[in-house]
Amino acid sequence: MRYQLSSINAAIGLAQFDHFDATVRSRRHLWRTYSDALEALEVVTLVDVDLDHAVPHLCQVRVPHRDHVFAHLRARNIGVGVHYPPNHLQPAFAGWTRDLPATERVSREILSLPFHQHLTEADIHRVVTALGHALRATGGP
Numbered sequence: 160m161r162y163q164l165s166s167i168n169a170a171i172g173l174a175q176f177d178h179f180d181a182t183v184r185s186r187r188h189l190w191r192t193y194s195d196a197l198e199a200l201e202v203v204t205l206v207d208v209d210l211d212h213a214v215p216h217l218c219q220v221r222v223p224h225r226d227h228v229f230a231h232l233r234a235r236n237i238g239v240g241v242h243y244p245p246n247h248l249q250p251a252f253a254g255w256t257r258d259l260p261a262t263e264r265v266s267r268e269i270l271s272l273p274f275h276q277h278l279t280e281a282d283i284h285r286v287v288t289a290l291g292h293a294l295r296a297t298g299g300p
Contacts, residue, residue: 225270239272
């Protein structure tokens with residue numbers, strides 16, 4: 160397939176390019192802040208990112224009872240999400256469907272936490288505190 164960037168999108172990208180280094184620093188700092196804060200939640204596993212070679216665009220964790228935790232956090236206006244369901248379960252890949260139990264198990268645990276370069280450390284601590292409450296409300300530690 161052939162994909163081309165429109166002129167307007169290219170212009171936006173060029174205008175944002177001057178801020179790229181600040182965005183990289185901010186996103187890496189915020190990801191580390193999440194990493195440090197999440198250490199207190201034993202049943203939460205942060206999906207690792209190689210910060211030396213990547214700029215995180217999502218902050219994803221593995222949690223037990225993901226759907227209940229998701230609903231609990233959304234009810235408290237925490238903008239969590241669920242990204243990237245397994246490809247082999249998508250209709251476009253129906254011809255290649257096979258059993259992938261580990262992938263399916265992990266996919267039921269993945270939760271995307273709010274993540275953008277304008278978050279504050281206080282925002283992150285609010286999210287992590289609410290995540291801890293959600294886990295306790297669903298029977299976790």
